[in-house]
Amino acid sequence: MLRISEICSLYLLMGILVGSCSNAPALNTPIPTSSPTPPVIEEWFGMQVSSDLWQADNIENTIYQHGLLTHRQLTGCRAWILSDEPAYISSYDPDWDASSLQHFYTDVMRLDLWRMKDKNGDLRDTYFELFDTTGVSDPEVGPQYLRRLAYVLVETGDSPIQCVDAVYAILSSIKPESFPDIDVAQG
Numbered sequence: 464m465l466r467i468s469e470i471c472s473l474y475l476l477m478g479i480l481v482g483s484c485s486n487a488p489a490l491n492t493p494i495p496t497s498s499p500t501p502p503v504i505e506e507w508f509g510m511q512v513s514s515d516l517w518q519a520d521n522i523e524n525t526i527y528q529h530g531l532l533t534h535r536q537l538t539g540c541r542a543w544i545l546s547d548e549p550a551y552i553s554s555y556d557p558d559w560d561a562s563s564l565q566h567f568y569t570d571v572m573r574l575d576l577w578r579m580k581d582k583n584g585d586l587r588d589t590y591f592e593l594f595d596t597t598g599v600s601d602p603e604v605g606p607q608y609l610r611r612l613a614y615v616l617v618e619t620g621d622s623p624i625q626c627v628d629a630v631y632a633i634l635s636s637i638k639p640e641s642f643p644d645i646d647v648a649q650g
């Protein structure tokens with residue numbers, strides 16, 4: 464025969480079980496899940512930077528370096544915001560004839576992609592030269608009529624093509640009016 468305290472304990476246990484079942488979702492009711500957190504997009508140097516893909520760092524108190532973007536998924540992919548041409552900064556004499564230049568355009572920018580080779584024909588630097596075209600009716604005019612914003616030296620790391628494409632994608636988001644004045648030579 465059960466004692467009264469055992470009967471009370473049994474009823475209490477049954478009450479807890481029934482109560483917890485009443486709060487559980489029905490078998491056909493989907494259990495809510497949290498949605499993935501959307502990437503944080505912030506403006507940095509006038510461009511839209513996704514914190515999921517890039518780490519953006521300001522560089523202060525240096526002559527030529529002003530910012531650094533480091534890709535979070537492409538190993539070794541970095542982009543340096545510079546106020547002078549990479550060949551000038553590193554003091555090497557590029558082979559201009561062996562080097563290549565491509566022009567890319569947005570509604571407000573001309574992005575010149577340079578692939579500079581040294582005198583031995585080896586690739587030395589890959590960089591973009593950024594021009595504001597908002598004040599010019601024909602963006603194909605020479606650079607002396609465009610406002611140069613900066614140079615962006617690209618370290619391509621393990622994935623050269625993907626890295627250059629990723630840097631181009633972020634540079635093409637630049638709003639020239641929001642790009643800081645970093646005292647770049649204009650001639």
